[in-house]
Amino acid sequence: MYPNGPQRSALARAFGCSRVVYNDALRARETARAAGEAFPKTGDLSKLLITEAKKTEERAWLGEVSAVVLQQSLRDLDTAYWNFFDGLKGKRPRMGAPRFKSRKDNRQAVRFTANARWKITMGGDLSLPKIGDVRVKWSRLLPSTPSTVTVIKDAAGRYFCSFVVETEADEALPETEAVVGIDLGLSHFAILSDGTKIDSPRFLRRAEKKLKREQQRLSRKAKGSSNRTKARIKVARAHARVADARREFHHRLSTKLIRENQAVAVEDLSVKGLARTRLAKSVHDAGWSAFLTMLEYKAARYGRTFVRIGRFEPTSQVCSQCGVKDGPKPLGVRVWQCRACAAWLDRDINAALNVAKTAGLAVSACRARVRPGPVPAQREEAGTHRDGQPTVVGIPAL
Numbered sequence: 001m002y003p004n005g006p007q008r009s010a011l012a013r014a015f016g017c018s019r020v021v022y023n024d025a026l027r028a029r030e031t032a033r034a035a036g037e038a039f040p041k042t043g044d045l046s047k048l049l050i051t052e053a054k055k056t057e058e059r060a061w062l063g064e065v066s067a068v069v070l071q072q073s074l075r076d077l078d079t080a081y082w083n084f085f086d087g088l089k090g091k092r093p094r095m096g097a098p099r100f101k102s103r104k105d106n107r108q109a110v111r112f113t114a115n116a117r118w119k120i121t122m123g124g125d126l127s128l129p130k131i132g133d134v135r136v137k138w139s140r141l142l143p144s145t146p147s148t149v150t151v152i153k154d155a156a157g158r159y160f161c162s163f164v165v166e167t168e169a170d171e172a173l174p175e176t177e178a179v180v181g182i183d184l185g186l187s188h189f190a191i192l193s194d195g196t197k198i199d200s201p202r203f204l205r206r207a208e209k210k211l212k213r214e215q216q217r218l219s220r221k222a223k224g225s226s227n228r229t230k231a232r233i234k235v236a237r238a239h240a241r242v243a244d245a246r247r248e249f250h251h252r253l254s255t256k257l258i259r260e261n262q263a264v265a266v267e268d269l270s271v272k273g274l275a276r277t278r279l280a281k282s283v284h285d286a287g288w289s290a291f292l293t294m295l296e297y298k299a300a301r302y303g304r305t306f307v308r309i310g311r312f313e314p315t316s317q318v319c320s321q322c323g324v325k326d327g328p329k330p331l332g333v334r335v336w337q338c339r340a341c342a343a344w345l346d347r348d349i350n351a352a353l354n355v356a357k358t359a360g361l362a363v364s365a366c367r368a369r370v371r372p373g374p375v376p377a378q379r380e381e382a383g384t385h386r387d388g389q390p391t392v393v394g395i396p397a398l
């Protein structure tokens, strides 16, 4: 979204007011809890903190924004509480109690339901109550009339709108024979059991390089200077671009894998054990868990099978050809020969094959075999050109 100056001010007001109502309600509930009183009902809070508060001098400005936005903010607090309570009862993963929102939060958002009478104009603008007709560059067509719109401002100062729409039931993709095991490694983003090695694409590496450059520039600016403020905004923008590029890469790859395979197996990251070591940073940077979440929901949506396997058999210690476990190998060993069946094995592909086999998928194992002979050392920098072997496979746009 591209709001003009007055619209940006109006949106800032809406973000602010919705935050104040949220925090007021949170405070009211926490006070009641500390005093051992009953949990204040949402209806009562709405009357007290919105309707009545508007009549007071201190909170008169709440009247400057759409009341729907404020009610939705209370709704969000309810959701945060129910999630917290359900976590305590063991109905879902445990999470922290609702927290106060801050002006400095990275993400500011307000939600307009149908009651707010917002609409999309003939000219393609988004018409929001008490804000105006905001220019939108549409990233896609809406499949049906939306009921709700959320307006978001991110850390880089960009505005987005996101809609709730009704869709047809998801269609399963036509069945296919192919299945795949995936090993999430450190030498590559992912390695498939068919031997494909996937690195992060060039557009992501470029965004990451730019971010690094902007961070260095920021560190050279004098504290408190206006140049430093400018540099900080540039870093925030570069950060946002890296996050977007990474999400884009994850989406393309997960869609491709789900489209091309009937079943996808991955080693569960919690048993991967890497995150607890000094490799943690690169593990988190690779953003695997976000990627796995995409694979999981896309599999469910398109009628595919997604399997997470626990590591009851160390995937790098077992020969994918004959199944013999021939012991651990140091990380530096990329290729070795199985002592039982004499097959030459590529560490990563062997692991991906074992993931697929452990998940019960019938994969052809021939691709794990490598030609014996000198193996070029793996280079650190993903951006450098690797001689000879086409080990890096780009992901075509879908």
Ligand SMILES: [Zn+2]
Pocket (backbone or CB within 6 Å): 319, 320, 321, 322, 323, 324, 338, 339, 340, 341, 342, 343
């Ligand atoms: Zn073997």
